[in-house]
Structures are given as structure tokens and as C-alpha cells.
Amino acid sequence: MNDMRLTEKVVTETAKITARGVQVHYGTNHALKDVDVDILDKTVTAFIGPSGCGKSTFLRCLNRMNDTVASARVTGRIEMDGQDIYDPRVDPVQLRAKVGMVFQKPNPFPKSIYDNVAYGPKIHGLARGKAELDEIVETSLKKAALWNEVKDRLAAPGTGLSGGQQQRLCIARAVATSPEVLLMDEPCSALDPIATAQVEELIDELRAQFSVVIVTHSMQQAARVSQRTAFFHLGHLVEYGETGHIFTNPTDPRTEAYITGRIG
Amino acid sequence: MSLGLLLLLLLALGALGFLAGRQRALAAVRGDARDLHSLPGYYGQTVALFATVPALLLCLVWLVVQPAIVERSISALILPEDITAGSSLVLVMSDVRRIAEGMDALAVAGAASEGEIAALVGQPDALKERLAQTGVALAAPILPHIAEAAQVWRAQTALGGQIMAAAVLALAVAGFLLALWRIAPEFRARNVVERFVRVLLVAASSVAILTTIGIIFSLVFESWHFFQLYPARDFFLSLTWAPKFGGGSDLGLWPLLWGTLYVSFIALLVAVPIGLMAAIYLSEYASPAVRAVAKPAIEVLAGIPSIVYGLFALMTVGPFLRDWFAQPLGLGDSSSSVMTAGVVMGIMLIPYVSSLSDDIINAVPQSLRDGSYGLGATQSETIRQVVFPAALPGIVGAILMAASRAIGETMIVVLGAGAAAKLDLNPFEAMTTVTVKIVSQLTGDTEFASPETLVAFALGLTLFVFTLGLNILALYIVRKYREQYE
Numbered sequence: 001m002n003d004m005r006l007t008e009k010v011v012t013e014t015a016k017i018t019a020r021g022v023q024v025h026y027g028t029n030h031a032l033k034d035v036d037v038d039i040l041d042k043t044v045t046a047f048i049g050p051s052g053c054g055k056s057t058f059l060r061c062l063n064r065m066n067d068t069v070a071s072a073r074v075t076g077r078i079e080m081d082g083q084d085i086y087d088p089r090v091d092p093v094q095l096r097a098k099v100g101m102v103f104q105k106p107n108p109f110p111k112s113i114y115d116n117v118a119y120g121p122k123i124h125g126l127a128r129g130k131a132e133l134d135e136i137v138e139t140s141l142k143k144a145a146l147w148n149e150v151k152d153r154l155a156a157p158g159t160g161l162s163g164g165q166q167q168r169l170c171i172a173r174a175v176a177t178s179p180e181v182l183l184m185d186e187p188c189s190a191l192d193p194i195a196t197a198q199v200e201e202l203i204d205e206l207r208a209q210f211s212v213v214i215v216t217h218s219m220q221q222a223a224r225v226s227q228r229t230a231f232f233h234l235g236h237l238v239e240y241g242e243t244g245h246i247f248t249n250p251t252d253p254r255t256e257a258y259i260t261g262r263i264g
Numbered sequence: 265m266s267l268g269l270l271l272l273l274l275l276a277l278g279a280l281g282f283l284a285g286r287q288r289a290l291a292a293v294r295g296d297a298r299d300l301h302s303l304p305g306y307y308g309q310t311v312a313l314f315a316t317v318p319a320l321l322l323c324l325v326w327l328v329v330q331p332a333i334v335e336r337s338i339s340a341l342i343l344p345e346d347i348t349a350g351s352s353l354v355l356v357m358s359d360v361r362r363i364a365e366g367m368d369a370l371a372v373a374g375a376a377s378e379g380e381i382a383a384l385v386g387q388p389d390a391l392k393e394r395l396a397q398t399g400v401a402l403a404a405p406i407l408p409h410i411a412e413a414a415q416v417w418r419a420q421t422a423l424g425g426q427i428m429a430a431a432v433l434a435l436a437v438a439g440f441l442l443a444l445w446r447i448a449p450e451f452r453a454r455n456v457v458e459r460f461v462r463v464l465l466v467a468a469s470s471v472a473i474l475t476t477i478g479i480i481f482s483l484v485f486e487s488w489h490f491f492q493l494y495p496a497r498d499f500f501l502s503l504t505w506a507p508k509f510g511g512g513s514d515l516g517l518w519p520l521l522w523g524t525l526y527v528s529f530i531a532l533l534v535a536v537p538i539g540l541m542a543a544i545y546l547s548e549y550a551s552p553a554v555r556a557v558a559k560p561a562i563e564v565l566a567g568i569p570s571i572v573y574g575l576f577a578l579m580t581v582g583p584f585l586r587d588w589f590a591q592p593l594g595l596g597d598s599s600s601s602v603m604t605a606g607v608v609m610g611i612m613l614i615p616y617v618s619s620l621s622d623d624i625i626n627a628v629p630q631s632l633r634d635g636s637y638g639l640g641a642t643q644s645e646t647i648r649q650v651v652f653p654a655a656l657p658g659i660v661g662a663i664l665m666a667a668s669r670a671i672g673e674t675m676i677v678v679l680g681a682g683a684a685a686k687l688d689l690n691p692f693e694a695m696t697t698v699t700v701k702i703v704s705q706l707t708g709d710t711e712f713a714s715p716e717t718l719v720a721f722a723l724g725l726t727l728f729v730f731t732l733g734l735n736i737l738a739l740y741i742v743r744k745y746r747e748q749y750e
Binding site: 124 | 649
């Protein structure tokens with residue numbers, strides 16, 4: 001963390017991820033323009049903004065998921081713990097084990113609940129035996145606040161759970177590889193209010209272990225769960241700062257217009 | 265009036281109906297189409313449909329029913345003494361029909377006037393000669409009574425044709441006028457056309473279903489005949505296949521069924537791994553440009569006629585397998601073998617497996633792949649552990665469909681595997697399959713009443729039950745798989 005530019009940018013605790021001058025093109029479409037952000041460790045950061053503003057695109061840069069899109073081109077510099085994640089020496093597959101991701105629509109694999117959670121640890125060889133794997137599955141499910149609901153039916157298919165349970169299963173699945181950062185792309189948009197409340201509570205608990213980045217369309221949700229908020233508009237990062245500050249006293253007129261409901 | 269002219273008239277009436285209906289609808293609202301319930305074209309279509317469809321149906325029914333009625337009335341004219349020894353009513357009737365057709369041909373060619381033909385009826389030998397000149401050769405001498413029956417036949421058929429033409433045209437005109445009379449601005453022509461379309465579609469699917477039912481019935485009926493002549497127990501349990509066209513044959517199913525299953529098994533052994541891997545490459549790894557070229561290229565294999573594959577088996581694969589595998593390994597020296605047919609059939613099945621599997625793998629939601637990549641899995645880990653298990657039921661369905669095709673395949677086996685019915689484990693031996701034996705039992709001059717011929721139907725039925733079972737299983741599995749993502 002001895003990057004000189006960092007100090008002039010934000011005055012805070014440790015930055016987990018620093019992004020400088022990040023640009024993304026999908027073919028001829030310039031989706032993200034010159035974004036600079038520091039994601040703090042053990043903090044929930046919310047990305048808000050109208051649809052198509054680039055917030056999900058930026059999120060997908062952080063674990064190089066954009067690599068799987070053939071037309072995407074990412075430039076600029078993104079560092080995690082001082083290491084450039086777009087460096088040719090970095091294996092994107094390894095990176096994604098450290099930067100977990102939860103998607104908009106719950107996407108459990110068509111396997112048992114147990115196998116869904118054990119998937120990551122198995123492919124990365126994290127467990128040294130059946131007992132250890134059982135333990136990882138149990139802790140992950142506990143962290144995702146799902147253990148009590150499914151402990152008696154770990155062999156049942158993950159697709160048979162309710163929407164909210166499925167999403168928590170996906171969170172448990174991501175947590176099981178012990179990531180350092182957890183990216184969540186509108187994790188509650190397919191859930192009912194009760195399931196949403198459970199997931200939000202969970203996000204707040206997860207903050208104790210790693211930094212969480214959440215993309216959301218709900219400004220109430222951003223205000224409830226995050227400590228820091230970034231507002232994106234038309235591919236630009238318009239404003240980034242403490243959540244309370246952004247919502248009560250935005251500096252940029254566009255941010256104010258968005259949070260008061262006049263744009264977006 | 266000839267049938268062609270009648271149909272042409274009907275079409276003309278339909279076209280006229282379209283124009284008249286359209287015109288009348290527009291006239292009813294003084295040219296402002298917005299006041300009509302439907303677009304003007306629908307009124308035209310309604311009149312055209314009313315004019316042509318009932319008339320065509322009548323025509324169709326008439327064409328089916330009339331010959332049956334004429335045949336019955338002529339049969340009544342045939343006296344017992346007209347049926348000579350060794351003949352039967354059916355054969356005599358077919359003679360009557362041929363003589364009548366010959367007389368028609370004479371009349372049409374202008375070789376004889378109606379008067380001359382009537383005169384010829386009294387002189388059977390002269391009649392036979394004249395008929396032979398027009399290409400209708402009859403073996404037995406013509407009896408005068410039979411020639412008269414043929415004459416009656418002609419008269420009745422001609423009369424029937426005239427009545428039909430009149431009835432059909434009358435119905436067409438009636439439909440035309442009725443539809444035209446009903447046209448009013450509030451007449452729901454659009455809905456009428458809609459109903460017609462629906463009936464048409466129902467009719468089309470019924471044809472397919474009824475044909476299937478007809479095929480099954482004919483198979484069951486003939487198989488029933490076979491089992492009257494040959495004990496079912498021997499057919500299903502005997503291990504020997506040795507048909508003798510003098511009687512006393514052994515017609516055991518097992519050597520043929522074994523050959524079928526063995527060849528199909530080898531074919532699937534070739535087609536499934538290659539087809540599946542090709543499908544995985546195409547759906548997961550290939551760039552859109554490669555896919556656009558490679559997918560149609562593989563599907564070209566499906567367009568090659570199976571007889572061409574058979575030639576390939578006979579000329580290339582068979583000798584190759586014999587020279588490089590069977591003879592060096594001491595397993596036989598026949599170029600026709602189960603292996604040859606199986607390998608070539610496998611190549612033929614590759615596009616079935618790959619194309620169906622490719623569609624099924626593509627149907628696995630992208631979100632599952634994203635989920636797996638997001639956990640740090642590589643592409644092949646994702647395919648093996650997430651995509652493939654998710655697609656498995658569908659892939660099994662695809663394989664079963666390929667299997668039922670392999671079981672029904674004939675040409676490749678005829679040319680590749682030989683015709684010897686045996687129960688053997690050696691894949692380099694010549695063997696044969698159910699389909700090949702069906703062909704060989706039915707070709708040549710054979711009587712349709714011996715068990716040696718009728719066995720073909722029992723074999724066909726067995727095969728049908730087999731593939732039907734496989735297809736039902738495949739459909740069931742595929743459907744179950746579809747429900748998973750809905």
C-alpha cells in the first residue's frame with residue numbers, strides 16, 4: 001500500500017483494491033470511462049447508478065469475469081494488495097478463487113446442497129479429507145445463515161430450495177473458497193422483501209471477514225448495508241465517498257438528481 | 265369431363281370467388297375498409313374456401329368410394345363358371361379391370377371407335393389381339409361374358425365420373441353463392457379463415473398419426489398370420505435362423521437380434537464419444553466463426569445417403585479392417601464383419617449425436633457457467649462438473665435416438681456385415697441383422713402365404729416395438745430434463 005497516488009485520493013484505512021484509469025469497451029461501445037476507485041478492506045462498498053451506467057461492468061473487471069466475454073477489452077490498472085490483476089503472470093482462474101462473486105439471479109448448480117458448497121473447495125484442493133470438507137461446508141453454510149434450514153437435507157438438490165435460500169446457498173458457495181473480496185451483482189433483485197432482509201443482514205456480518213462490493217438498484221439498500229457508495233452515470237464514476245455523505249450531502253448535481261429520483 | 269379439367273375449374277372458381285368476395289365486401293361499405301370487421305382479403309378468402317374446399321372433399325370421397333361400388337356391382341355379374349380352375353374371383357376381377365382399361369386405351373388412342381369396341385365384345389379372340397397391340401397382354405383367352413362385364417365396368421365408371429363432375433361443380437357453385445350472400449360488414453371473415461386454417465393443420469397432423477396407426481395395424485395383422493403358421497415360442501426362443509423355401513424352416517429371432525444389437529453397440533461406441541466431444545468443442549470452445557463453418561460441415565455427414573456409407577464400408581473400411589486387424593490377429597478373413605458395419609454406422613451417427621448434444625449443451629443456462637467461473641473453475645472443470653451433468657439427461661436422450669436409428673439401419677449392414685445369421689462374439693465375423701433379413705425374406709418370387717415370407721412382418725413388429733420403446737424412453741428423459749430449467 002505504498003502507492004503515492006492512493007494517499008491523495010482517499011484518507012482512510014487500508015485499500016484492498018485500487019483501480020486507476022479503467023476503461024472498458026464492448027466492441028465499439030465504450031462502456032466504462034476512466035474510473036478511479038479504492039475499495040477498502042472489511043467494508044461494504046455499494047455501486048449505484050441507472051441501468052447501463054457501467055457499475056456491473058466495473059464489478060466484473062474486479063474478478064476478470066469480462067475475460068469470458070469475447071468482445072470485451074479492459075484497459076487501465078487494477079491492483080489487489082498492490083498486485084496488478086491484469087498482469088500476464090496472474091492466472092484469472094486463481095484470482096476468481098480470491099475474489100468471489102454472487103450473481104443477480106440465484107444460480108445453484110444442479111447438484112446437491114452439499115456439492116454446491118463443496119464445489120469450490122474441491123476444485124482448488126482446499127480440504128485435506130472428507131472431514132475437513134464437511135467442516136468447510138458446515139462453516140460456509142453457517143456464515144451464509146443457511147445451515148439451520150438445510151442441515152438435515154444436505155443431499156437434496158440445491159435447485160429445490162426457495163429463491164432466497166438459493167441465493168444464500170450461492171453466497172455460501174462463494175464463501176467456501178475463503179475469498180478476500182466478495183462481489184455481489186444485484187444479489188437481491190430476484191428476491192422477496194423477507195429474503196432480501198436476510199441477505200442484507202448477512203452482508204453486514206460478512207463485512208467482518210472481507211470486503212464486499214455490491215451493485216444495487218435500490219438506494220435504500222445501498223444506504224442500509226454499505227459504508228461507502230460510488231455513483232456511476234453513463235460510464236463515468238461521478239462521485240465516491242462515505243455512504244452517509246453521498247446520500248445526505250452529494251457534491252455533484254447528477255448524484256443529487258439520481259438519489260432524489262430525477263434521473264435514472 | 266376429366267379430373268384435371270375439373271380441378272382446374274375448381275381453382276378458377278376459387279380465384280373468382282376471392283375477387284368477388286373482396287369486391288362485394290368493399291362495395292358493402294362503399295370502399296371504406298375500416299367499416300369492415302376484417303380486412304377485405306379475408307372476405308375474398310372466405311368465398312374462395314367455401315367454393316373449393318367442400319367440393320374438393322366431395323371429389324376426394326367420390327374417388328375413393330366409386331371404384332368400390334362399381335367393383336361390387338361387377339362382381340355380382342361374374343358367374344361361377346367364369347372362374348376357371350386355379351383362378352379366383354379376385355384374379356377374374358383384375359382381368360376385368362385390365363380389359364376395361366385396355367378398351368379405354370383403344371378408345372383414347374383412336375384405334376377403335378365405341379361401336380367397334382362393342383362389336384369386339386362378341387369376338388373374344390379379336391379383342392385379345394387388339395388389346396395386345398395397345399400393350400395390354402392377357403395370358404388366358406377372354407371369355408365373352410368377361411368382356412361384357414368389362415364393358416359394363418366402363419359404362420358405370422364413365423357414368424360415375426360424369427355424375428361426380430356435376431355434383432362437385434354444383435357444390436362448388438353453391439358454396440360460392442352461399443359465402444357471397446353471407447358477406448356483410450359485420451360478418452367475421454377473419455375468424456372463418458382462422459377456423460379453416462385450424463382444421464387444415466389438424467388434418468395434416470391427423471394424416472401423420474393415422475398413417476402410423478395404419479402401419480402398426482398392418483404389421484400386427486400380418487404378424488398374426490405368421491404366428492398362425494409358425495409357433496410364437498419357436499420364433500422368440502429358437503437360436504437358429506435357417507429359412508428353407510420348401511417348408512420346415514427354423515425361424516429363430518435371436519441370431520438376427522444379436523447381430524442388430526452387436527452392430528448398434530459398436531456404432532454407438534464410435535459415435536457417442538466422437539459426437540459428444542465434437543459437440544462440446546462446438547458449443548463451448550469454438551469461436552463463432554469456426555462454429556459457423558464446422559457445424560454445417562459435420563451436419564453434411566447426416567445428408568449422405570446410407571447406401572453411400574454402405575459402399576464406403578464395402579470398398580474401404582471392410583478390406584482395411586480385414587488386412588490390418590482381423591488377419592494379423594487371426595480373428596478371421598472376411599471383409600464383411602460386424603466391426604465394419606458398426607464403425608461405418610458409427611460415423612453416420614456422429615452428426616446425430618453431436619448436433620442434438622450441441623443444442624442441449626447450449627440450452628444449459630449461461631448463469632451456471634458464470635457461477636462456476638466465478639468460483640475460479642477452469643473451462644474444462646466447468647464443463648465436466650457443471651455443464652455436462654446439467655445436460656446429461658438430454659444427452660442420454662440424444663444417444664437413445666441415435667441408437668434407435670442404428671437399430672433400424674439396413675443398407676450399411678447389407679454391404680458391410682454380410683448376410684450370415686449367427687450368434688458369435690467375434691466382431692470380425694460376418695453377421696446379419698433383423699432389417700437385412702426382412703429385405704431378403706421379401707425379395708424374389710415368393711408366395712405371400714408362407715411363414716418364410718410372413719416372418720418379415722413379425723421381425724418388423726419386433727423391431728418397431730424395440731425402437732418405439734427406445735424413443736419413448738428418450739422423449740421421457742428429454743422432457744424431464746426440460747422441466748429442470750423452467
